[in-house]
Amino acid sequence: MRSMKSRNEMIEAVRAEMPERRWTHTVGVMETAVVLAERFGADPVKAERAAILHDVAKYWPTSRMETIIREEGLPADLLQYDKELWHAPVGAFVAERDYGVTDPEVLDAIRYHTSGREGMTLMDKIVCLADYMEPGRDFPAVNKIREIAEYSVENALIAGFDSTIAYLLEQGRRVYPLTVMARNDLILFVRESGR
Ligand code: DGI
Ligand code: FE
Numbered sequence: 761m762r763s764m765k766s767r768n769e770m771i772e773a774v775r776a777e778m779p780e781r782r783w784t785h786t787v788g789v790m791e792t793a794v795v796l797a798e799r800f801g802a803d804p805v806k807a808e809r810a811a812i813l814h815d816v817a818k819y820w821p822t823s824r825m826e827t828i829i830r831e832e833g834l835p836a837d838l839l840q841y842d843k844e845l846w847h848a849p850v851g852a853f854v855a856e857r858d859y860g861v862t863d864p865e866v867l868d869a870i871r872y873h874t875s876g877r878e879g880m881t882l883m884d885k886i887v888c889l890a891d892y893m894e895p896g897r898d899f900p901a902v903n904k905i906r907e908i909a910e911y912s913v914e915n916a917l918i919a920g921f922d923s924t925i926a927y928l929l930e931q932g933r934r935v936y937p938l939t940v941m942a943r944n945d946l947i948l949f950v951r952e953s954g955r
């Protein structure tokens with residue numbers, strides 16, 4: 761029987777997988793995810809756990825990620841889109857295999873932290889938004905996103921996806937369908953829930 765690594769074991773192992781500046785980003789995502797979880801009523805321990813692990817595969821060689829995508833049955837369509845998308849589903853796989861995480865809420869939040877998806881859970885939204893707005897982030901829309909996040913996780917996340925999609929369009933790059941579906945679905949959610 762394999763048990764889950766402790767918080768400190770996770771922190772030390774993930775830290776060793778990345779350069780110092782990416783670890784600083786991870787700490788920012790951890791702190792932001794806890795704040796957002798408390799603000800919007802999610803479990804802060806799970807949010808922090810997903811945040812610790814979310815970029816665990818970010819610095820893995822492309823070939824290593826590709827092997828896992830192919831051999832472990834992860835969505836093969838990812839291979840036709842930006843490599844920046846790959847570390848998220850690979851990270852979820854690694855969180856389960858190497859860190860002993862079994863909670864689907866945590867694993868999904870890692871899996872979808874880059875692309876988003878239709879029907880995002882509150883945990884998915886919090887980790888994805890924390891990744892956009894942690895204190896080290898600096899891009900044109902970030903202050904607006906932080907302001908909106910004071911009251912609406914969905915509206916803040918829409919602003920985040922808008923900025924990513926606009927950037928990809930500007931660059932003439934492809935947009936992964938889940939990102940479009942995530943944005944559309946969040947807009948519907950906001951409209952129907954009046955948030
Ligand atoms: O890993 P991080 O740098 O902390 O952040 P992330 O996991 O959100 O990765 C974001 C990068 O992925 C960002 O530079 C844009 C790029 N990307 C490429 N294609 C897509 C995409 N992001 C989304 N959401 N959708 C895409 O289709
Ligand atoms: Fe990431």
Ligand code: FE
Binds near residue numbers: 785789815891
């Ligand atoms: Fe990140």
